[in-house]
Amino acid sequence: MMTGAQILMNILKDENVDTIFGFPGGAVIDIYDELARTGIRHILVRHEQGAVHAADGYARASGKVGVCLVTSGPGATNTVTGIASAFADSIPIVVLTGQVPTHLIGNDAFQEVDIVGITRSCTKHNYLVESITDLARILKEAFYLARSGRPGPVLVDIPKNIASAKTDFTPPGDVRLRSYNPTYRPNQKQMREVVRLLQAAERPLIFAGGGVILSKGAAELTHLAQTARIPVTTSLMGLGAFPGSDPLFLGMIGMHGTYAANMSASTCDLMLAVGVRFDDRVTGKTDAFARQAAIVHIDIDPTSIRKNIPVSVPLVGDCRISLQMLNEMTGTAAGDAPSPARVEWLGRIAEWKRTQPLSYHQGESIKPQHVVEKVCELTRGEAIITTEVGQNQMWAAQFYRFDHPNRFITSGGLGCMGFGLPAAIGAQIACPDQVVVDIAGDGSIQMNIQEMATAVQYNLPIKIVILNNGYLGMVRQWQELFYGRRYSSTRMNHAPDFVKLAEAYGAVGLRATRPEEMEPVLKQGLAERKPVIMDIVVEAEEGVYPMVPSGAPITEMLLV
Amino acid sequence: MAEDKHVMTMLVDNQPGVTSRVTGLFSSKGFNIESICGSPTNDPNVSRITIVTAANPPVIEQIEKQLRKLVNVIKLRSLNGPKSVRRELALICVHAKAEQRAEVLRIVDIFRGKIVDAGLEHFIIEVTGEEAKIQAVLNLLKPIGIKKLARTGMIGLIREPK
Numbered sequence: 001m002m003t004g005a006q007i008l009m010n011i012l013k014d015e016n017v018d019t020i021f022g023f024p025g026g027a028v029i030d031i032y033d034e035l036a037r038t039g040i041r042h043i044l045v046r047h048e049q050g051a052v053h054a055a056d057g058y059a060r061a062s063g064k065v066g067v068c069l070v071t072s073g074p075g076a077t078n079t080v081t082g083i084a085s086a087f088a089d090s091i092p093i094v095v096l097t098g099q100v101p102t103h104l105i106g107n108d109a110f111q112e113v114d115i116v117g118i119t120r121s122c123t124k125h126n127y128l129v130e131s132i133t134d135l136a137r138i139l140k141e142a143f144y145l146a147r148s149g150r151p152g153p154v155l156v157d158i159p160k161n162i163a164s165a166k167t168d169f170t171p172p173g174d175v176r177l178r179s180y181n182p183t184y185r186p187n188q189k190q191m192r193e194v195v196r197l198l199q200a201a202e203r204p205l206i207f208a209g210g211g212v213i214l215s216k217g218a219a220e221l222t223h224l225a226q227t228a229r230i231p232v233t234t235s236l237m238g239l240g241a242f243p244g245s246d247p248l249f250l251g252m253i254g255m256h257g258t259y260a261a262n263m264s265a266s267t268c269d270l271m272l273a274v275g276v277r278f279d280d281r282v283t284g285k286t287d288a289f290a291r292q293a294a295i296v297h298i299d300i301d302p303t304s305i306r307k308n309i310p311v312s313v314p315l316v317g318d319c320r321i322s323l324q325m326l327n328e329m330t331g332t333a334a335g336d337a338p339s340p341a342r343v344e345w346l347g348r349i350a351e352w353k354r355t356q357p358l359s360y361h362q363g364e365s366i367k368p369q370h371v372v373e374k375v376c377e378l379t380r381g382e383a384i385i386t387t388e389v390g391q392n393q394m395w396a397a398q399f400y401r402f403d404h405p406n407r408f409i410t411s412g413g414l415g416c417m418g419f420g421l422p423a424a425i426g427a428q429i430a431c432p433d434q435v436v437v438d439i440a441g442d443g444s445i446q447m448n449i450q451e452m453a454t455a456v457q458y459n460l461p462i463k464i465v466i467l468n469n470g471y472l473g474m475v476r477q478w479q480e481l482f483y484g485r486r487y488s489s490t491r492m493n494h495a496p497d498f499v500k501l502a503e504a505y506g507a508v509g510l511r512a513t514r515p516e517e518m519e520p521v522l523k524q525g526l527a528e529r530k531p532v533i534m535d536i537v538v539e540a541e542e543g544v545y546p547m548v549p550s551g552a553p554i555t556e557m558l559l560v
Numbered sequence: 561m562a563e564d565k566h567v568m569t570m571l572v573d574n575q576p577g578v579t580s581r582v583t584g585l586f587s588s589k590g591f592n593i594e595s596i597c598g599s600p601t602n603d604p605n606v607s608r609i610t611i612v613t614a615a616n617p618p619v620i621e622q623i624e625k626q627l628r629k630l631v632n633v634i635k636l637r638s639l640n641g642p643k644s645v646r647r648e649l650a651l652i653c654v655h656a657k658a659e660q661r662a663e664v665l666r667i668v669d670i671f672r673g674k675i676v677d678a679g680l681e682h683f684i685i686e687v688t689g690e691e692a693k694i695q696a697v698l699n700l701l702k703p704i705g706i707k708k709l710a711r712t713g714m715i716g717l718i719r720e721p722k
Contacts, residue, residue, distance in 0.1 A: 179634040303625040306621060306622070
């Protein structure tokens, strides 16, 4: 006979879970009691939202399923933002919530909420365990659903009496769901059409997204682009899917995309879109997006295809498998000298890159873009970068060079402030030997600052670089450009002293206010073997450029 | 693009919360439900839900894909055109004083309806048919005076091969 809590531990071990992020409470006390007797490492966060973001960061850095454990009621509701962020970015996590005992469900019991109802629209799937005999099967299904197909968060709500009930445990077999069978191998006939289009195209462009990274297809994508000499742009989530230092790389596309990427998208005659979902921040005005192009869209989720943009060739399948097949099918053409049309196309792109590179003006004060460039230089482009949300996130995306997948960890779809610090914690636990840097803003960092205590407790040497401009900068920038400079509630003039704050938590705090102080502070901070906050006071009203006004075609860019 | 009525039927796991997942999808994505009808099938583990919606073709495509993506939706088919049979049942309570009773009975007869309840001043009529037929009955009864109306919403099945 085994208790529900023991069954849970059994399944976690079976799923090779070595770390979970969580916060205890009454409804999960039996589970925590059992957890302490296993070898599974528990990271005690300071707020449940932090647990989910940390599990998210862990999943992205490691490629494994992230797991978190919280109690019922407020513990469960505090996970919602984290779950919604993981859902928007298709990150595989399993969220275990405690629930009041089954006989109290529906009675407005202490710390009772209908978390399955609340998270129905922001999970890939969720479960309320109603009988201990279902527990093992549900947990196996949860892990399977989280990582298979288009990954995503799965929540399992476990009532307290189920965790303590006993039953005979027989390990469940392989998961089989008759209603859920993702298509991994794309349709052959459609693939041949893609090959034909690729070979006929004069001005092809690859647009890669997070799906390439999630499917571990970056090597296949890179091979295809380099062999066939096709330029590559990525979405925010796709950064690292193709080496940032390769001359074929155009930078990110969209609202804060590069001039070359946005112009290429509007001029190409074939767009090979892989693992993307054509978010509005990418397309701008959809009617004007890639007007000259036949669009091939590869994605494992059929609902992503033709949701926002009409496409010429839809291809439902796993990105890595599809790219592998494309490489095999186009193999014969490799090594051929590029056609004159292709040479001209690459020349046009080189010209766009040369005349309108990402840039900024140096000045009297520290420029945030310069800070990110310096961080990139000092970490040789090899760090794992997490971000908060807003200007800091866009500068990190623009000015850090990502040569590898799983190194850029950001809340892309949901745009969730307070993400970067807990995500850095998760990434550092997944990759203890890597440098992990959270590029933060003075606004965002305060949203989950309590996780500094977690970083210090577990001696995680994460590096937080606050680009401190004293504003909620991205909203301020919109107010500057589109709302007559009326800075309504975006001035953050009562921030704490971040150096003292770091010290109060037992971390290292450093500050740079003058341009000449910036590099020494970064060097010193990056060399520390402890958590560090580097408070870099930057130009207050610096903007993120290029910028495409919301709803405009992406060729209408405001430049530096 | 023109919005057309579209009938879709799906087999789903017969579990608590599944109807909520289906209807929740419609509300969260901004799709609309004209009618919904669900009940268990001959397999007690499986229910059938039939939904009538109105949308343009790309939106219909998206609705169907989104529904198929739900883990509890086993199978989904469109129920449009001659390859399927569709039926709806309506219970219509009409005012029926002495001078109107003959007229009501004639209408019921024309549409092969049934009187399932009768009083001194009312009838409750049961009519089954496709939407057009139900609409026709209602159009004829409206001038006489409809007191109450209950409709099941559409159900249907794909025809088997002949």
